[in-house]
Amino acid sequence: MMIPGTIQARSPSPALRHGLASDVQDQRTLRHISPRSHTHIHTHGHTHTRDARSPSALRHSLTPDVQEYRPLRHKPSRFHDHTHHHTTTCGVCPAAYDISPCVCVCLNATVAEITCGSTLSSCTQLTDILNLSAFPTNYYLRLIVDGTALDCKLEEDLWGPLRFQEIFLTSNQFETLDNHAFTPYSSTLKLLNLEMNQLANVFFSTLNELPHLEMLRLSYNQIDFIPGFRNLIMPSLKTLRLSHNKLTQIGQYTFAELPVVESLDLSYNLISGLPADAFSIPDHYAPSFLLNLSCNVISNIEEGVLSGPRSCTIDLQHNQLSTLKESVFRPIIDSCGSASRLWVADNPFECDERLCWIVTNNTVSQVFGSFRCPNLDNEPVDVLIPQCTATHSLINLSPAGVPDYPPPYSPNPPPVGFDSPPPPGPQQGKATVVQGGECGTSYATPTVVTAQPQVIAAAPIVILNATCPACRAGILQSEFTACGICLGICCFPIGLICCFLMKERRCSNCRLSYGSA
Incomplete structure (x- = not known):
């Protein structure tokens, strides 16, 4: 006889643990064993009889048709089946047959999660399960609905009285996130994952009703608009992922009311320009700020685009920038500090005297790292040093203790601090277009060399009575x-x-x- 509240839980899947706020343990799907001594099961036109023997004995005695009765999880790469498992007992899980085809997984004696896979047939069935009185408690750690064909509207009426700290609605067909969709979880929800759906209609204002939300994942959807001018108000949000969508623009003060945001991923979209105050966060007090804008089509960045964050890492790789204006990036460096990093490789730069402000200042050049000049036979930007030192002083003001990184140039430098896959290198001599997750450039892959260009140091220009130790030309x-x-x-x-x-x-x-x- 099956003991209610006893399930077989498998060890956590590495794929599922990736990117979670806390460790996520997956489970082996239960085979339903009737508590009666004999049960007749009709499968594929045949009738089979089960007895009350142990599950291990029945596993070998049942025919293949009956063994197929066990629900299989969709996308085995995300929920990999482990051969080694253990039995965990807790008092918060109902009997398995009460909530089938979903399962309740005990994570420890008092914590459990509800998981529904591809055998879940409709949103009505999900609502019925979540409203069952068989649940011993209303509070569970996590709800997972993964790999289903559900395409209904995500709205408040979908949920029952159960409360969760984490909700994963991944790899489904949801298209609309309605207003007040997650209002029932306003006091408990900390992580919301809606990745790999078909979301195009998103009422972002409903997310403001989740004051305790720390991670929001909306990647791999069809989102083409996010409201600006302080419409997104989430005081506890630390991670926001919007990669692999169809965003074309970012408005002013879009993220101004995210005071503790640490990671903002907007890679693999169709963003072409960044206006002033697009990333202005006046009251930002998080210890660091990671901004991923790689694999877009950004060609223009206005002055004052970022302010507020400290210790920034900004990834602008694989875009369409032709130059790096001092009026745009100098304030960012001054605001974020010399230990910040700006990744700008794989852009169609036109290297000329406009980049002298970078190559003649060692502190600034460390912030940008090494990148190539397509208009100068893909030579490193350092090739401009002899030309620039005719009118600029070569400055060496590296702060003590700051390491010499980013590392030397490579075709695919790692995007530090982001979970999105590194952008693929451009194809030799073939133009590619950013669309639907594809990332590339319209110029040839640079040839990587290990030899450093010869630097001809000119005598620095020193002004009499100058007191600035950096430029030796100011007071x-x-x-x-x-x-x-x-x-x-x-x-x-x-x-x-x-x-x-x-x-x-x-x-x-x-x-x-x-x-x-």
């Missing part, structure tokens, strides 16, 4: 900071003290800041 001047001025005005007259104490020294030539005056 350090004391300036009031914007924060100090605001305090001076708002807290007058006491604020004047703060205003003067917050003055900083800044070079009149290169504008580098050297702390308080």
Whole structure:
């Protein structure tokens, strides 16, 4: 006789654990064994009789037709079947036959998850299961609905009284995320995974009803629009993945109300330009910020595109940038710090004097790493140094303790900090187009060489009485900071003290800041 609350759980699948907020344990699907001594099962036109022997004994005695009665999980690559399993007992799982074809998996004595696979036939069946009174409790760690043909609207009426901390609705056919779809989980939900569906109509405002949500995964869908101007308000969100969609633009202040976001993945879309304040997050206080914009068609970036985050890593590989404007990227470097990284390889750069601000400053060149110049026979950008040093000083101001990375150039440098697959290298002499997850460029693959170009160092230009140790051409001047001025005005007259104490020294030539005056 089968004991309710006892299931056979298999060890966690590596594919399922990938990208989860916490470890996810998968299970071996149960074969239904009737508690009666004899049960007649009609399968493929035949009638078979089961007795009350142990499951292990029955496994060898049942015919193949009856053994097929065991529901099989869709997409075995995501939920790989392990031969070694163990039995876990808990008091929160109902009897297996009560919620079939879904199963309840005990993760420990008090924690369980509900899993539904390809045998789930309709959304009505899912709703009926979630509303059953057979569940001993209303609180479960996780709901997984994976590999089904469900295509109904995701709405509030779909769910029952059960509450989950994590919901995985992956590899299905859902097309619409309706308003208030996840309102029942406003106090519990921390992870929502809707990847690999057909979502095109998404009411992003409904996500604002999930104040505790920390990870939102919407990759591999058909989303072509995300609202800007602070419409996305999620105070606890740390990870947002929107890769492999059809986004064409990012509006101003789209992510301004995500104060703790650490990873933002927008790779493999159709974004062509980035306006000012697209990634402005004024109250950002997370320790780092990872922005993946690789494999788009970005050709224009406006000044002031990013502000707020510190210690940034930005991936702009495999786009259509022709140059790197100092007016655009210098403020980003100043804001994020010299330890930040900007990956820009595999863009059709037109290398000329406009890039001298990078190659003549070792600190800045470390931020960008090495990239190639298609208009100069795919030579490394360092080939511009002799030309630039005629009018610029070669600066060596690497901060102590900062390692010399990114590593030397390779056709496919690793996109640090992202879970999306690294962008494939461009094909030799063949143009490719970014569309539906394809990523490439319209220029030939550069030839990788190990020899470094010869650098002819010219005598640096030093101005008399210059006090800037970086450019040796400017004078350090004391300036009031914007924060100090605001305090001076708002807290007058006491604020004047703060205003003067917050003055900083800044070079009149290169504008580098050297702390308080």
